[in-house]
Amino acid sequence: MVLLDTPVRLGVQVRPQHVTYPQIRDAVLWLEDFGVDIAFNWDHFYPLSGDPDGAHFESWTMLGAWAEQTERIEFGALVNCNSYRNADLQADMARTVDHISAKGGATGRFIFGTGSGWFEKDYLEYGYEFGTAGSRLDDLAEGLRRVEARWQVLNPAPTRKIPVMIGGAGEQKTLRLVARHADIWHSFVKPxxxxxxxEILEQWAEKEERDLSNLTVSNEIGARGVAEVDxxxxxxxxxxxLGLDGPDWNFDAVKQWVAWRDAKNAA
Incomplete structure (x- = not known):
């Protein structure tokens, strides 16, 4: 199923917590200049580590800024929370950010990473119904259907088929949604x-009558060593x-993994 000759790409998640926006902007521009393939943020309203009430910035408005501030790098959220916004609005926002990021006649660079949500504090503090893991996945299924339908009728249309990235590894619901909708499947599972x-994805793909030969498989480097990433x-x-926390961004780790990427692609 997986095209093993697909080039290796590196995405860096610039975590929007405990920093100023100029520090975030400078980090993203550094990543682009150094040759990172994708810049990600995350879609939360509060920090996930450190002071739970510390400085934090919202995802989508930031992505609009990245679309204008960058020239080459792809970007998106790792991942958008389906629960926080009307699905048709999400599609329109994604299409608009896609157009903002198109420079010099090129297509847009936005990746629509999405998931069902999990961080209860976001829901409670902002007045969203938390529900259950199952109900949130059901909502994601309906949301993805609506997003794709809205992309078909927006004027103007997206500049390209916006890649859909779905995060998660649940075999009964999430992987079926991956088989139905995703261009990129992201998880944290071990090798x-x-x-x-x-193998589960192949089974769902048969039921969904979809060819997954172009699916990109994504995973987190985190604290893993080279042997496990290999x-x-x-x-x-x-x-x-690779996730980065500021304001003292670990650019040395980025340099290490860019070198690893380049070595894999040159082999």
Missing amino acids: DAVTSKL ALYDAGVRLFT
């Missing part, structure tokens, strides 16, 4: 689990994501 999850590569992962 041996990648193989078993891909094992993820051997299992078929081709997009690797």
